[in-house]
Amino acid sequence: MAKPLELINVKDLTICESTAQMITKARNDGVELFFDRANSMKACPIGEKSACCKMCSMGPCRMNVNSPYDRVGVCGATVDTIVARNFGRMVAGGTAAHTDHGMAMLELFRDVISGKTKDYSIKDPIKLMEIAASLDIVTEGRELKDIAMDLYHELERTYTQVDGEIPMMKRVPPKTLEHWRAAGVVPRGAMREIMEMMHRTAMGVDQDYENITKQITRTALADGWGGSMVSTDISDILFGTPSPVEVEVDMGVLKEDSVNIIVHGHEPNLLESMVVSVADPTLLEAAKNAGAKGINLVGMCCSGLEALSRHGLSHAGNFSSTEAVLVTGAIDAMTVDIQCIKQGLQKVADFYDTPFITTNYRAKIEGAQHIQLEEHDPRECTDEIVIKAITRFKNRKKPIQIPRNKTKGVHGFSFEYINYMLGGSFRGSYTPLNENIINGRIRGVAGVVGCTNPRSKQDYSHVELVKELIRNDVLVLQTGCSQMALAKAGLTGPGAAALAGPGLAEVCETVGMPPVLGLGSCVDNSRILIAASEMVKVGGLGDCIADLPAAGCAPEWMSEKAIAIGHYFVASGVYTVFGHNFPMTKGTKFEKHLFEDLETLGFGKWGFADDPREMARLMIAHIDKKRKELGIDKARDRVLMDMADRQALAIE
Template identity: 75%
Template sequence: MEKEKKKDELVQLNIKETTMCDATAQMLRKAEKDGVETAFHRAATMKACPIGADSACCKHCSMGPCRLNAKDPYGKVGVCGATIDTIQARNFARMVASGAAAHTDHGMSMLDLFREVVNGHIKEYRIKDTIKLEEVCREIGIEVEGRTPEEMAMDLYHELERTYTQVEGEIPFAKRVPEKTLETWRKHGVVPRGAMREIMELMHRTHMGVDQHYENITKQCSRTALSDGWGGSMVATEISDILFGTPVPVRAEVNMGCLKEDEVNVIIHGHEPNLFESMLDSVNDPSLIQAAKDAGAKGINLVGMCCSGAEMLSRHGIPHAGNFMSTEAILITGAVDAMGVDVQCIKQGLAKVAECYGTNLFTTNPRCHIEGVEHIQFEEHAPRECTDAIVERAIVRFKNRKLPIEIPQIRNLGVHGFSHEYINYMLGGSFRSSYTPLNDNIINGRIRGVAGVVGCTNPRVKQDWVHVELVKELIKRDVLVVQTGCSQIALAKAGLYTPEAAHLAGAGLREVCETVGMPPVLGLGSCVDNSRILIACAEMVRVGGLGESIADLPVAGAAPEWMSEKAISIGHYFVASGVYTVFGVTFPIVEGTKFHKLLFEGLADMGFGTWGFTPDPYEMARMMVAHIDAKRKALGIDKSRERVLMDMASRRDLEAA
């Protein structure tokens, strides 16, 4: 009776305007039939605060909260006298600080694991990619000749530790930054020292009564964001590659059809690859497989979600069930026997949905507990204790399934795992691995430019739609697209991760894709793996022909459906690195203010990139292509030239020369 009453009260969504993911749509219809609420329903019944959305409020002390009028931003000030520009800059900076802290803490966790592995204190993980280890050591000045992997790794640990703890100097990966870009950072005093110091100082500056000039706050905001992109996130990516293997292209499936009704389904959702790597061992343990068969299952089916799922998709070809806004929907299938979560992008609403469908939901990380959810602590020194326990509980749940199962029979096959290293190899081959063919084909116009389309999904817009429409528009205009995170899964579900999708690209990009045998959209991994895009940009500058700094490149970035503070940090470290970056959905600044003008115009005048905003994917594509074309014109490559594609014969000729 209680359930029927709730079913009557549950808002009925316009499903076609809510998501373009057919599997999620099917599960939302089932949720409404079952009387189960999701984030989509809550968003439909909860209006976003217009003052907060414009960042025209301040609650940093108890004299407020102070609410300013976005329509008359200079009509009044806060109780302490803070102007709209100070208030907005503080709010924006705190989003950057929080987002950078999330990535930095994740990176430090990976570095802690690395230290324990190198010291021999953890035996369950090992260094898998010694070539990557050597390459990273060389790039930051660590001697590699005649040394063991353990010796190099220990030096690398101590060097990368400075990324977090250093109070003066420049973070280690500043050595990867193009010289002219680094000169701009030094000129404006934004080269990161250590992430802990930058985040701490930014939080201090945004305290009531400290920094009260939006330009000065933005300076530290940039420094903090850069400590994320070229620091915490980059460390997380590089250490993950060294420990677990650098991704190479793999064919893998995404979407909810990856669940199997006759198997024990285990989902891992979050951002820490060490949990997922251990779970991979657990589900392949012969004794646990036999236990599953004894319970009546054909086997154990491991599936990923969100960013750790994207890493395992790229690294091992593990199927991926869906992005952030589908994490509740997949539980509605009734087929998920256990979901283990760690940190970041974990909805508290999962607890209620899991309870409704009898799914075992477990938190595993000390940073993230959920009220009413059982916690099984994951310890790197004994990881299988946690992951085996989750599998065992999943087997029990499979044996005692009571509710009907409904799995959307939709699976989308694609090619994933395009790390920076593989792109380098793919373009130049084993003996001349290089970005030269990419640069050459940008210079001759076959490829117009490169766009990074990344970020979250947000229930304030139709799920996946802005991502998909934007990318279709970009590749149609010969813009090569690289992706990370939830955006990657949106495009994979839309079928754009196959080489055959090249028929949707413009003539120039299509020819490159067909020659190389690649999709027009390349998936790089999780949201911390945006650092791969930074490395690629630096390599494009190093190879030559496209300017002397990242700000010279014909590249652009976008987060069409962003929702988290991590996205703001990511966006700002791309802007501070020199990349024009466009966000969708909404933007937390009042248009027409001095702070808005600084971010959307002034930073570019200082030699950085600049921000852009529009919720419309077609306008977003137009803005990004216009920027790319302006950069081509500035480089003098906007006129037609002889278009030469670097095929294998051309590479051999170069080698002979």
């Protein structure tokens, strides 16, 4: 273990008490976690500002981040070209991740329709019909299977089309789409946009940061309104559209007397099959014969959020806790599929004798066991995982230490449920939301999303930012690891309305909802886009998404996916603030282009702050600006918490 780490107080690493306990235990056990590695691996100050070019072997060329225009690369590339290229490649990488995920879900949908895959089925035919109708597919008088196959072929164009507009453009507010067309940024097809983004950023191709930004925008829109949106819609059609359910979260959901299985990743089909396997009478009997009271299936990260929203499955924690949960010694198997899987999990699992199992052909890990999940027979994989977990339970050797912390909250909000929640079964509508924004009870709407990062205190910025927002009557929509940060802090339960400002609290109490609405995994940010589009459609808040009193934030972002998400919100018209750091060289023309010029061109814009209260200030100021432009501004003071206020907000 690196000596400098021993000087870092655990309280400076996380506000998650369970994770803090496990960091301490890991140190005592001599096990290195990613918090340790982050401390010993210092970030390159040039790479952190994205001022290093590695596009050819003439470099790498490293710019001077303190005086960015005092040199150019060997080929003559300026700092603006270099930073824009790097930013574009991050967007391409994030878009590729969501696009590949979405295409895999679409292929599963095709195989279910054709009968090739029989273990999954269409759970929400109503949503299938609604999506088909929104894309102008004829539904009246036709068989569901025929409509589904037409929908498959239409959505396939999202990925493979080389010209024209992707199908989901039909769901974009007309004025927003008109602006995109005029700007030349409507995506043609995800594969085409990713390919062109990578080509343009190769050595000697596009060397105009404004022109590069146009392709960045088109690529990002292919994610938010393409790959991600298709993934969410198909997941809902196959596995059911979420509706609110009360769920327990945090490591206290683990049970010492049961076989504990953690599923971590992003594709819901693994967890859906695991749900069936752990309920199999033969496997339950085997667990009891091994001395267990039962099988305890628990989610982590985004696939955990999928099952939490659809099945009320308990959730143990977010990205920063995935190694720490193994330190409990209580995990009898951890199985993973794709995205946000630390390679370091394998060594931690090995130390605690936990089977660590990969299941997806795209994501193998050296030293891990691999059991391939085949969609046409998923139980072959998931039953074997359960058997391995039962064997490990029977032969447990490591001491068990399970934190007692767990919190209940309400999760599983979707665009459809919010529509029902606000208007009822027969008059479902976003009109009450718009009306309460117009009359000032709700100041605006904020999407707080994204990852956790060991270079930030885990969960701190998410929790403190959201407390500031709801205190100032801003309704918060939540996805991804951020949702778990808020859930552990008690902000997704009905009692959290007591922490909201008087206007938002009144709405929450009337409707019976928390001031923080958990929408699902990080790919489900597309639900926020559809909600924003509906707010525009309902009327009274402008003609396009850029008019809405809304803002977004990823306080502890970590991955390329987060940059792609951030930019598709900016491209859609949303002011989007990132925290802890930003891949940008300050004082450059490209920085000004993203942080100022895009807004003047009719898009949203980027923002940055490293303190959650400053993030809140920036977001609320933007919301108030939009209220003023809409003529619905009212005299009101923004309330920031002092230390006494903050101490009073502790939730039991």
